[in-house]
Structures are given as structure tokens and as C-alpha cells.
Amino acid sequence: xxxxxxxxxxxxxxxxxxxxxxxxxxxxxxxxxxxxxxxxxxxxxxxxxxxxxxxxxxxxxxxxxxxxxxxxxxxxxxxxxxxxxxxxxxxxxxxxxxxxxxxxxxxxxxxxxxxxxxxxxxxxxxxxxxxxxxxxxxxxxxxxxxxxxxxxxxxxxxxxxxxxxxxxxxxxxxxxxxxxxxxxxxxxxxxxxxxx
Amino acid sequence: xxxxxxxxxxxxxxxxxxxxxxxxxxxxxxxxxxxxxxxxxxxxxxxxxxxxxxxxxxxxxxxxxxxxxxxxxxxxxxxxxxxxxxxxxxxxxxxxxxxxxxxxxxxxxxxxxxxxxxxxxxxxxxxxxxxxxxxxxxxxxxxxxxxxxxxxxxxxxxxxxxxxxxxxxxxxxxxxxxxxxxxxxxxxxxxxxxxxxxxxxxxxxxxxxxxxxxxx
Numbered sequence: 001x002x003x004x005x006x007x008x009x010x011x012x013x014x015x016x017x018x019x020x021x022x023x024x025x026x027x028x029x030x031x032x033x034x035x036x037x038x039x040x041x042x043x044x045x046x047x048x049x050x051x052x053x054x055x056x057x058x059x060x061x062x063x064x065x066x067x068x069x070x071x072x073x074x075x076x077x078x079x080x081x082x083x084x085x086x087x088x089x090x091x092x093x094x095x096x097x098x099x100x101x102x103x104x105x106x107x108x109x110x111x112x113x114x115x116x117x118x119x120x121x122x123x124x125x126x127x128x129x130x131x132x133x134x135x136x137x138x139x140x141x142x143x144x145x146x147x148x149x150x151x152x153x154x155x156x157x158x159x160x161x162x163x164x165x166x167x168x169x170x171x172x173x174x175x176x177x178x179x180x181x182x183x184x185x186x187x188x189x190x191x192x193x194x195x196x
Numbered sequence: 197x198x199x200x201x202x203x204x205x206x207x208x209x210x211x212x213x214x215x216x217x218x219x220x221x222x223x224x225x226x227x228x229x230x231x232x233x234x235x236x237x238x239x240x241x242x243x244x245x246x247x248x249x250x251x252x253x254x255x256x257x258x259x260x261x262x263x264x265x266x267x268x269x270x271x272x273x274x275x276x277x278x279x280x281x282x283x284x285x286x287x288x289x290x291x292x293x294x295x296x297x298x299x300x301x302x303x304x305x306x307x308x309x310x311x312x313x314x315x316x317x318x319x320x321x322x323x324x325x326x327x328x329x330x331x332x333x334x335x336x337x338x339x340x341x342x343x344x345x346x347x348x349x350x351x352x353x354x355x356x357x358x359x360x361x362x363x364x365x366x367x368x369x370x371x372x373x374x375x376x377x378x379x380x381x382x383x384x385x386x387x388x389x390x391x392x393x394x395x396x397x398x399x400x401x402x403x404x405x406x407x408x409x410x411x412x
Contacts, residue, residue: 030372066322119269120344121323121363141323159323160363161372169226169364 002049003068005036006075014083018177023165031161032074039067057146069142073123077157082183089184093191100134107134108179114138115156115175124175126154126187128194151194154187197239199249199271201225201232202278210286214380216369224281227364231273231345238266249275254349254404272345276326279358283393285386292387296394303337310339314359315378317341321361329357329390331397354403356393357385 008028013021039056042064043049048056056068088104089097101107107126115124118138125137127145134153137145145152156178163174204224209217235249242263244252252259252267253275259267291307292300304310310329317339318327325343330353332338337356340348348355359381366377397403 026371034372063322120325160367164363164367165371168222169230 001040002043003036003039003053003071005033005071006078009078010081010083015081015181018081018181020166023163026165027162028074028078031159032071035067035070035074039064039071042067054146057144066142069144069147072146073142073144073155074157076152077123077155079186080154080183081178081181082186083181085181085183086179087184089188091188093184093188096128096132096134096191110136111154111156112172112175112179115158116172118158121159124156124158125152127152128191130195132191132195151190153190153194154182197244197247198236199232199274201229202281204281206286211284211384214383215284215366219366219368222368223277223360223365227362228274228277231270231277235267235270235274238263238270248404249278250349251404253347254352254402256350268350269345272347272350275347275349276345276355276358276360279355280360283357283386283389284381284384285389286384288384288386289382290387292391294391295398296387296391299337299394304339311382314339315375315382318359318361318378319375324362327359327361328353328355330355331394333403335398349403352403354393354397354400356397357390 008024012024012028015024019027043056048060048064048068051059053068053072056064057072060068088094094104097104097107101110111124111126114136115138118124118140120140122138122140122143125139125145126134127137127148127150128134129150135150137148137150139145156175158171158175160171163171167174201224204220207217208220208224211220242260244259244267246252249271253271256264256268256271291297297307300307300310304313314327314329318341321327321341321343323343325341325346327341328339328348330338330340330348333352338353340353342348342350359378361374361378366374370377370380
């Protein structure tokens with residue numbers, strides 16, 4: 001088993017009322033787990049089995065990419081959330097957000113709109129290039145900024161399975177709720193790493 | 197010109213236990229309604245030249261570029277769902293008969309082979325989309341799948357049978373178990389309706405004409 005699903009960085013019941021225990025049990029326990037299981041079956045005995053998950057995401061295509069990227073994207077998504085989340089970004093990250101979007105409310109609005117408008121399954125990303133320039137990327141299905149030589153900083157999963165138990169068709173309400181759980185410390189850490 | 201949400205030809209709970217009432221109601225009144233509303237908003241002030249959503253979708257490449265993506269997504273959503281409701285029935289299930297069965301056997305072998313192949317296609321569609329039994333312009337049957345709300349009409353095929361595999365189509369009852377939902381769908385397929393779509397499509401000279409019986 002070359003790739004192992006990392007533990008959820010918070011309790012299954014720690015995200016209420018944003019996400020219910022049932023929502024997380026399916027999302028983490030079924031969907032995310034299945035991507036790892038499928039990936040491990042696909043790469044068995046292949047060179048990819050010896051790579052890091054991130055390398056597989058960057059190099060692969062087809063079903064291997066779909067499962068590897070979904071495995072990676074979900075692990076990243078959990079890290080973007082925290083029971084102590086919410087609030088506002090600070091320091092260099094806050095300054096870059098003001099520089100590239102005009103302010104934090106503008107960034108939130110742009111990332112939320114990209115998430116709500118994305119047609120079908122996918123992810124709405126805040127990403128940075130090597131110079132630290134920020135951008136919003138609305139990407140379909142398993143696609144990730146890693147595939148576009150950009151560093152992911154924050155993501156909103158808008159596959160319907162991410163919110164359907166708790167929010168049904170109301171994707172906008174789910175997206176609004178996510179801001180109260182956003183882990184800005186993690187986003188800031190990704191931002192500094194992006195420029196190294 | 198405005199498009200409208202068609203009424204379901206049966207009650208929301210009519211397909212229980214295979215497809216649950218809550219799913220049917222949200223699917224029809226929220227998801228399908230949203231496609232109709234967003235389509236109408238996108239085409240406001242445009243004359244698409246036809247009241248038939250199937251004709252609009254079949255001629256997607258001639259829709260003005262600035263509204264083409266919205267019409268592909270929301271017009272496709274309207275056409276696909278309108279068809280979907282009509283090929284299911286509380287009296288469904290079983291197997292096709294007559295000319296359709298014969299053509300399916302010629303193309304796919306025995307019915308269970310078709311069923312397995314269709315189920316594999318539906319389960320394998322990565323992300324949101326649809327699985328289809330379609331008729332090509334050469335009048336051959338094909339199993340195919342499309343992403344998001346793309347319709348076989350957009351590449352010249354006539355959809356005879358469509359299965360919605362967006363997660364919203366099955367999540368309340370089946371969650372991550374899409375293959376179970378696909379098996380349940382086979383219990384409610386209205387093969388009589390599919391057979392009548394097949395006969396019309398065989399006669400028709402263009403895919404949209406054959407498909408228009410799905411409603412507007």
C-alpha cells in the first residue's frame with residue numbers, strides 16, 4: 001500500500017454546524033478513502049508506487065491522475081479547515097491579498113463566486129506563483145493548481161458529495177459557511193512555502 | 197421566449213423504493229428548475245429561432261458565442277432532465293421488446309451484456325455527467341457518456357435512454373454507492389418509452405426532430 005490516507009486533522013464532530021458528522025463520515029471515510037484505495041490498486045507494481053503522491057499528481061494522466069489528484073486535493077482541503085478557523089489572514093499573506101484583490105472581503109467574494117459558478121464537479125482554488133502573485137483558479141473534476149505549476153493555498157471542494165447531505169442544492173450556503181472554518185494559519189504556511 | 201419546467205408524468209414517490217421521493221422532488225423542483233431559470237436568464241433578448249430545447253441543443257454551435265456556454269450547460273440540463281423523467285416509470289423495469297430489443301441484441305449481444313456495459317459506462321464517468329443509449333446518424337445504437345450537461349444531440353446522436361450520474365441524482369439515498377443507484381435505475385426504466393423514441397429516431401432526418409417528444 002504505497003499511499004496512505006492521512007488522518008483527518010480534526011474530529012468527525014468538530015466541524016458542526018458547518019459540516020455534520022454524517023457529511024464528514026461519507027466525505028472522508030468513503031470518498032477520500034476510495035481515491036486512495038483506487039490509486040493503490042492502479043499503481044501496484046508500477047514506477048508511480050515509488051513516488052510521492054505529489055509527484056504522481058504532477059506526472060500522471062487518466063485514471064491514475066484522477067485518483068491521485070483527488071487523494072491529494074482532499075488531504076489539502078482538510079488542512080484548509082479548522083474548528084478554530086475563521087477570522088482574518090495576517091502578515092505577508094494579508095498584504096498580498098490586499099495587493100492582488102484589493103482586500104480580504106474581495107478575495108472571499110471572488111473565491112466564493114468561482115466556487116458557486118463552477119459548473120459540475122470541481123474545486124475553487126486560491127493559488128500562488130513562485131513570485132507570490134495570487135490568483136483564483138476554478139478547476140473541473142480532479143484538476144489542481146499543481147498541474148499548472150502553481151502552488152495551492154486554499155481550496156473549496158464543490159463536488160456535490162462535499163455538501164449534499166448538509167446543504168442539498170444550496171452550494172452558496174456551504175461556501176459561505178466555509179469561511180467560518182478557514183484555517184488561515186495553514187494558508188499562510190502554504191504562501192511562504194510557495195515562494196521558496 | 198421562455199422555457200418552462202415540465203411536470204413529472206408521475207408523483208414524486210412513484211419510483212420508490214428505487215428512487216426516493218425526496219431526491220425526485222429536489223431534483224425536479226430545485227436542480228431542473230435552476231437549469232430552466234438560468235437558461236431563460238442567459239437567452240433574454242435573443243431569438244434562438246425555435247421553441248424546442250432539443251433543436252437549440254442540437255444546434256449548439258450556432259448559438260451566439262457569448263451565451264453558448266450558458267446554453268450548453270443550462271439548456272443541456274433542461275433537455276437532459278426533460279428526457280430523463282419520461283424514460284422512467286413506476287411500471288418500468290424488465291427488458292425492451294420488439295425492434296429495439298432486436299437492434300440492441302445485434303449491437304451488444306444479450307440484454308444482460310448491454311446492461312453490464314451501460315452500467316460500467318455510467319459508473320466510470322468521472323465527475324458529473326450522463327450515460328446514454330443513443331442512435332447515431334447512421335442509425336446504429338451506441339452506449340456513450342457525456343460530461344456535465346452535454347447532450348448526445350450536441351455531436352449529432354439522438355439520445356434514447358439517459359441516466360443522470362451527477363451526485364445530486366442519487367446522493368440522498370445512495371451517497372457514494374453509485375453502482376447501486378445504477379442497478380436501481382434498471383428497475384424503473386420505461387422500455388416502452390425508449391422503444392417509441394427508437395422508432396421515431398429511425399424515421400427522423402435530424403436528431404432534434406426525433407428527440408423533441410421529450411418535451412419543451
